[in-house]
Amino acid sequence: xxxxxxxxxxxxxxxxxxxxxxxxxxxxxxxxxxxxxxxxxxxxxxxxxxxxxxxxxxxxxxxxxxxxxxxxxxxxxxxxxxxxxxxxxxxxxxxxxxxxxxxxxxxxxxxxxxxxxxxxxxxxxxxxxxxxxxxxxxxxxxxxxxxxxxxxxxxxxxxxxxxxxxxxxxxxxxxxxxxxxxxxxxxxxxxxxxxxxxxxxxxxxxxxxxxxxxxxxxxxxxxxxxxxxxxxxxxxxxxxxxxxxxxxxxxxxxxxxxxxxxxxxxxxxxxxxxxxxxxxxxxxxxxxxxxxxxxxxxxxxxxxxxxxxxxxxxxxxxxxxxxxxxxxxxxxxxxxxxxxxxxxxxxxxxxxxxxxxxxxxxxxxxxxxxxxxxxxxxxxxxxxxxxxxxxxxxxxxxxxxxxxxxx
Amino acid sequence: xxxxxxxxxxxxxxxxxxxxxxxxxxxxxxxxxxxxxxxxxxxxxxxxxxxxxxxxxxxxxxxxxxxxxxxxxxxxxxxxxxxxxxxxxxxxxxxxxxxxxxxxxxxxxxxxxxxxxxxxxxxxxxxxxxxxxxxxxxxxxxxxxxxxxxxxxxxxxxxxxxxxxxxxxxxxxxxxxxxxxxxxxxxxxxxxxxxxxxxxxxxxxxxxxxxxxxxxxxxxxxxxxxxxxxxxxxxxxxxxxxxx
Numbered sequence: 001x002x003x004x005x006x007x008x009x010x011x012x013x014x015x016x017x018x019x020x021x022x023x024x025x026x027x028x029x030x031x032x033x034x035x036x037x038x039x040x041x042x043x044x045x046x047x048x049x050x051x052x053x054x055x056x057x058x059x060x061x062x063x064x065x066x067x068x069x070x071x072x073x074x075x076x077x078x079x080x081x082x083x084x085x086x087x088x089x090x091x092x093x094x095x096x097x098x099x100x101x102x103x104x105x106x107x108x109x110x111x112x113x114x115x116x117x118x119x120x121x122x123x124x125x126x127x128x129x130x131x132x133x134x135x136x137x138x139x140x141x142x143x144x145x146x147x148x149x150x151x152x153x154x155x156x157x158x159x160x161x162x163x164x165x166x167x168x169x170x171x172x173x174x175x176x177x178x179x180x181x182x183x184x185x186x187x188x189x190x191x192x193x194x195x196x197x198x199x200x201x202x203x204x205x206x207x208x209x210x211x212x213x214x215x216x217x218x219x220x221x222x223x224x225x226x227x228x229x230x231x232x233x234x235x236x237x238x239x240x241x242x243x244x245x246x247x248x249x250x251x252x253x254x255x256x257x258x259x260x261x262x263x264x265x266x267x268x269x270x271x272x273x274x275x276x277x278x279x280x281x282x283x284x285x286x287x288x289x290x291x292x293x294x295x296x297x298x299x300x301x302x303x304x305x306x307x308x309x310x311x312x313x314x315x316x317x318x319x320x321x322x323x324x325x326x327x328x329x330x331x332x333x334x335x336x337x338x339x340x341x342x343x344x345x346x347x348x349x350x351x352x353x354x355x356x357x358x359x360x361x362x363x364x365x366x367x368x369x370x371x372x373x374x375x376x377x378x379x380x381x382x383x384x385x386x387x388x389x390x391x392x393x394x395x396x397x398x399x400x401x402x403x404x405x406x407x
Numbered sequence: 408x409x410x411x412x413x414x415x416x417x418x419x420x421x422x423x424x425x426x427x428x429x430x431x432x433x434x435x436x437x438x439x440x441x442x443x444x445x446x447x448x449x450x451x452x453x454x455x456x457x458x459x460x461x462x463x464x465x466x467x468x469x470x471x472x473x474x475x476x477x478x479x480x481x482x483x484x485x486x487x488x489x490x491x492x493x494x495x496x497x498x499x500x501x502x503x504x505x506x507x508x509x510x511x512x513x514x515x516x517x518x519x520x521x522x523x524x525x526x527x528x529x530x531x532x533x534x535x536x537x538x539x540x541x542x543x544x545x546x547x548x549x550x551x552x553x554x555x556x557x558x559x560x561x562x563x564x565x566x567x568x569x570x571x572x573x574x575x576x577x578x579x580x581x582x583x584x585x586x587x588x589x590x591x592x593x594x595x596x597x598x599x600x601x602x603x604x605x606x607x608x609x610x611x612x613x614x615x616x617x618x619x620x621x622x623x624x625x626x627x628x629x630x631x632x633x634x635x636x637x638x639x640x641x642x643x644x645x646x647x648x649x650x651x
Contacts, residue, residue, distance in 0.1 A: 005533035005542075016521050317517045320478060321578065322506020322534040324499045400505075401479040404517070 006327055010334035013311075021339060024303045027296030028343025028383070029350060032376050034289035036351025039372045041358065042282025044365040049278045053271040055191050057133035059098075059231040063091075063244065065223075066262040082261045084222040085208065087251060088125075091229055094247060096240040098232045101128040102224040104208055106216030112164045112175045119160050120203045121177065123211025129155075129188075131230045139171040139186030142207055150209035154182040158190040159201040180214055182206065229264075237266060290379075296343070297383035304336050304391035315395050316403030329396035336388025337381060344380030348373060419487075420586060420618050421452040421475065426484030428470050444470045446641045447484070454585065457612045457619045459632035459649075466638040468622050469590060475620060476509055476588045477501045489585065506534050510579025514591035516571040518563040518578075524550065524570075525559040528577045535582060549577040553607070569600035576607060580617075587611070589621045593628055605631040 014021045065083040088102035104123040109116055122128075126144045129136070142153045154175065161170050170184045191200045206215065208224075231240040244264050252261055308315070315328055352368055359366040429443035444467045452458055462468040473479035474486060477493060486493045489508060496504070511517075518527045525546050532542035550556050553573045563571055572592060579587055589608065593601035609631055611617045623629050630649065637645035 002533055002536045002538065005539055008539065009533070012522070313517075314519060317519060318530070318534075319502065320476070320505060320511050320517070321531040322502055322582075324502035324534070326499070327502075327534055399479070401473045404478065404513075 003330070006330050007334055010331050010338060013307075013331070014335055014338060017307075020303060020307075024300055025339050025343035025346070027299040028293075028340050028380060029296075029347040031289070031293030031296035031383075032344045032347025032380050033351035033354060034292045035286065035376050035379065036348055036368070036372060037354045037358070038285035038289040039282065039376070040351070040355040040366045040368045041364065042278070042285045043367040043369065043372065044359075045281060046275070046278040047367050048365045049271075049274050052192070052194070053274070055133060056194075056267055056271065057131055057228070057230065058268070059234050059237060060131070060267040061229040061231065061237075061241065061244065062226055062265045062267055063229055063248075064226045064263050064265070066260050082252060083224050083227065085224055086222065087248060088224065088227045090251060091227070091244055091247060094240070094243045096232055096236050096243055098230045099127050099131060100227050100229045101125050101131045102208060102227045103128065104211050104216050104223075105225045106211070108178045108215055110160070110164055110175055110177055110204065111179075112173065115164055115166075117160060117163045119157075121211060121215055122203050122205045123208040123216060124205060125208055128205065128228065131228045134191065135189040137187045137189045138169075139184070141186055142205075147207040147209055150207060150213055152180060152182045152210060152214075153185045153207065155186040155188060155205040156184055157188050157201040157203040157205075159199060160204055161187045163202075177204070177206070178215055234268070237268060241266060293379060293383060297340075297387040300336055300339055300384065301387035301391060304332065304388055305394070307335075308332065308391050308395040311395075312398065312403050312406040315398055316400055316406060319398070319400040320404060325396040328398075329392045332392035332395045333385065333388045336392065337384035340380045340384030340388075341377075344377050347380070348376055351376070418453050419451050420454045420456075420489055421450065421620075422485075422487040423448055423450040424485050425449065426474070426481045426486060428467075428474065428479075428482050444641050445474075445481075448641075448643060450636070450643065450646075452618065452620065454618055455612070455616045457609070457621070457631070457633040458636060459621045459623055459629035459634070460636045460638060461622075461624060461626075461629050461645075462638035463624065465640075467641040468638050471638065472588055472590050472620070472622050476511060477504050502534075506531055507582050508584050508586060510576075510582070510584045510587040512572070512575050512579050512587060512589040512592045514594035516563070516568070516575045516595070518571055518574060520564070521562055523560045523562060524555060524566065524574045527563070527574055528581055531578060531581050545581060546577070549581055550574070553577050567600075568596050569603060572596060572600075572604055573607070576604070580611070584617070586618045586620070589619065591622055591624070593623070593625070601628065 063083065085102045088100040091097055092100040101124050106121050106123075107118060108121045109118050111117075125147050126142055128134075129141045137158060139155075141155055142151065146153055154177065156164070156170055164175060165173065170187055173184050174181045175184060176182070188201070188205070194200050212221070229240075229244060231237050241264055245260065248262055249260065254260065318328065355366040355368060358364055426445060426448040427443065428445040429441050432440045432442060434440050448471065460468045460471065470479065474481050477488070480494065488504065493501070493504075505511075518524075519530065525543055528546035528549055529539070529542035532545060533539065547556065547559055550559050553576065555570060555573055555577070558566060558570060563574070566574065587608070592608075593604055596604065605628060608619055608621070612619050619632075621628070621632055629635055633649055635645060635647055635649050636643060
């Protein structure tokens with residue numbers, strides 16, 4: 001038996017019935033394309049979330065002033081300015097804590113030359129950039145001594161820089177925030193959307209002291225909107241959380257049994273939930289796509305069974321002139337596998353093309369890995385062998401005399 | 408390979424003793440009905456003979472032919488082909504015998520559709536493990552000898568019945584088998600073409616010493632053979648030399 005010759009016979013049989021071969025292949029094409037597309041969308045979502053999480057900074061807590069109630073009315077969290085800059089400095093001294101960055105925010109009108117722009121002003125300390133893992137696109141951050149001296153310096157978010165200064169180099173330029181002149185010292189790297197979908201790049205960052213005294217100004221001096229707290233290690237996050245809570249309760253003189261007037265959120269835990277959700281999503285997408293591959297496989301089995309019945313006489317003739325069972329089995333198995341592999345290849349290209357289209361028009365991140373391609377291809381071949389084997393065995397086990405007599 | 412030296416001892420290519428064949432069928436009530444087609448056939452055919460097997464339909468001649476061709480197996484009795492007991496052979500070995508030692512010619516030609524005459528003739532060689540190039544070269548040579556070289560690339564449905572049968576005979580000959588089994592080879596042909604085909608068989612028998620066993624129900628076709636066997640209801644009733 002000559003495997004190459006059998007391959008040729010199988011190919012010839014497929015070519016003899018192009019329409020049927022094409023239609024059968026279509027099932028495979030759609031299946032594989034769907035698997036590739038779904039996997040790449042799922043993988044894209046995971047990559048996107050991982051990027052967002054990485055941009056958020058690691059081992060991060062966010063501490064916000066907590067819900068409080070007055071005369072039976074409960075106000076939402078952050079409704080009362082119970083958290084102060086000094087709380088932040090005290091927490092920074094805890095053994096499990098690396099550093100803290102207190103933040104005040106407000107909205108202000110910015111202007112430069114003839115242009116003006118309204119955006120969020122973030123007032124914070126110099127270590128904010130490090131804690132929130134925010135790199136500089138150009139220039140430098142402001143320094144700790146500039147915070148202490150309440151200097152009028154500003155770091156621009158990339159979107160704000162573009163809106164306010166266009167293509168001009170912003171470093172060293174003087175912009176006005178609520179009509180007070182500030183010198184631009186740096187521009188932040190673009191960070192994209194937060195997990196909640198807010199554009200993080202439309203902002204300006206100034207020293208917290210400057211902000212309090214001149215921009216956002218609060219009726220509660222020293223109070224902050226929230227603080228970022230960075231733990232020393234990922235494994236001690238639970239301990240760090242307890243330490244933060246104990247210290248703040250003590251500083252705020254909260255009696256035993258009374259509720260906290262602040263909330264500590266572990267951002268890593270939030271990120272884990274998002275990652276898990278993305279993982280589940282890719283599994284579900286992959287499973288749905290696999291079903292179409294399965295249906296394609298059943299289609300192949302169906303057609304191969306019809307083909308075996310239709311070609312019973314041909315099988316008989318081949319047996320009479322010396323084909324053994326293995327030669328017949330191999331031919332029909334090869335036919336099924338060729339449909340699958342060719343369909344798989346076309347489906348792969350279509351899937352990649354579809355993923356590209358989705359990334360172009362839906363503004364979604366699409367990731368195609370070599371492993372995915374290999375998986376889809378392997379799956380297609382496996383479907384071919386699995387669903388091709390039964391019809392092929394049926395063909396091979398025909399008795400020559402019966403097959404020849406078949407009308 | 409098949410061992411030809413065993414043949415030389417007895418010179419008998421086919422030796423059948425006490426061979427019976429019956430089929431079991433289920434009737435409408437699920438009861439098994441046994442239908443015996445051949446009864447205790449004893450038959451020896453020597454190398455180089457030209458034998459015609461005759462009989463009416465239902466006489467068992469086609470069943471006997473299928474058994475001779477290793478396409479079917481007897482219910483009881485023994486069949487020795489070229490010194491080998493066919494009953495002991497595996498399906499792979501039977502396929503090899505059909506490929507190497509037997510050439511089939513059928514009433515309905517049984518050529519593979521949508522395949523050129525050349526490829527039809529070459530196909531048995533593919534199952535013998537010979538490369539396509541070499542197979543085609545040998546197939547073309549055979550087609551030349553049967554006068555069909557100009558039709559090598561034609562598909563069966565573009566050929567006349569006589570041409571198709573000559574393609575089938577070329578296919579039967581390609582592995583140079585010692586035995587050709589022809590089941591009503593002229594049944595679908597007009598009388599002039601029938602005569603041409605029969606002369607071709609005669610020539611192959613005479614010039615190359617190929618043993619030919621032919622099934623027919625026509626006396627004038629059987630007349631080309633050197634020996635006549637007549638079957639009736641599963642029994643051999645006549646076994647004689649043809650004298651005309």
